[in-house]
Amino acid sequence: MTLFCKLPAVALLLLAACAPASDQAETSASTAEAAAPGGGQAAVDDTVSQPNVVRVALGSKDHTTLVAALQAADLVNSLANAGPFTVFAPTNAAFDKLPAGTVETLLKPENKLKLKTVLHHHVTTSALDVADLADGQSLSMVDGVSEAITKKDGATYIGGAKVIASVRASNGWVHVIDGVLVPPAK
Template sequence: MKKLLYLPSLFLALAAWSCGGQATDITTSTAESAPGPGQSAVVDDVSNPNVVQVAISSADHSTLVAALKAADYVDALTNVGPFTVFAPTNTAFDELPAGTLDDLVKPENQRKLRDILEYHVLLGVYKPGDFVNARNLGTADGRSVTVTVAEDGTVTINGAKIIGTVTASNGIIHVIDQVLLPK
């Protein structure tokens, strides 16, 4: 079924005709279509990258990216946010007990993997200066992590040391040296 577009289309047709062009049949389809892919399918090489795009561009976070994909959590973290993400390095994932990661990425363990990944996400942006010693911060999975600030200024989250910080268009990423596991 087709219907004619209203005034904006009429003005476009008149503008094309007045400039020596030919007006064409300006119609649109009202056929329903299935929803397209999520936010992660948007290609944008101009804007600042979001937290997932930053992780994808980091050779030290390929395991994290694979886990995000296995947990079907990519679209959630490409949305507006703002998010604070504690991003374990590949080395941090390598330190998990043998077989742990292989088990977590199985389809039947997707929910468990997603819970672990959500334990690495805070809603809101927490910059390095925002961390206060002994403060508990609520995670996206409804639990909390504890901040420790040493006298030398080193910040740890549940014992995982923040070794770097990167800003993104939808939040901030703190690179950590351990995988955070909920109790």
């Protein structure tokens, strides 16, 4: 390739290098926004890898209430990160067992802190298979309060809620439960 053919490319590079820093920053910011629409780990478009705990919940028609709560509490990105996490995921039917209006009240913006506390009470920062949970074990949850594990007739329970299914995720485990774990009043 002759020098004459390389001149337009060199001129373009020189012009880009001489552009004001603010123009370069805007270009970088635009590129970053395009690469991560919505921002955060949860926005990564990955349909090939094993799903993380958030994607497991998103893929379940039985967890739409939990997903709405995670979104309202701004916890989606936190749980999409590397973890490890064990999430005890109440089904929609579990949320329906709560007193009328409880979910609607918790989802209000002014109750975001209460909602986060309830959701943090369903997560521990370890990747624990059901086989790792022992009868009589006390499991410390993210909110700092412990829940008791019991085993009865071949089933596993946490705080009285029965584990009805388990799904391995890329960043831990999702254990589907038939009740909502309500943290004690402080």
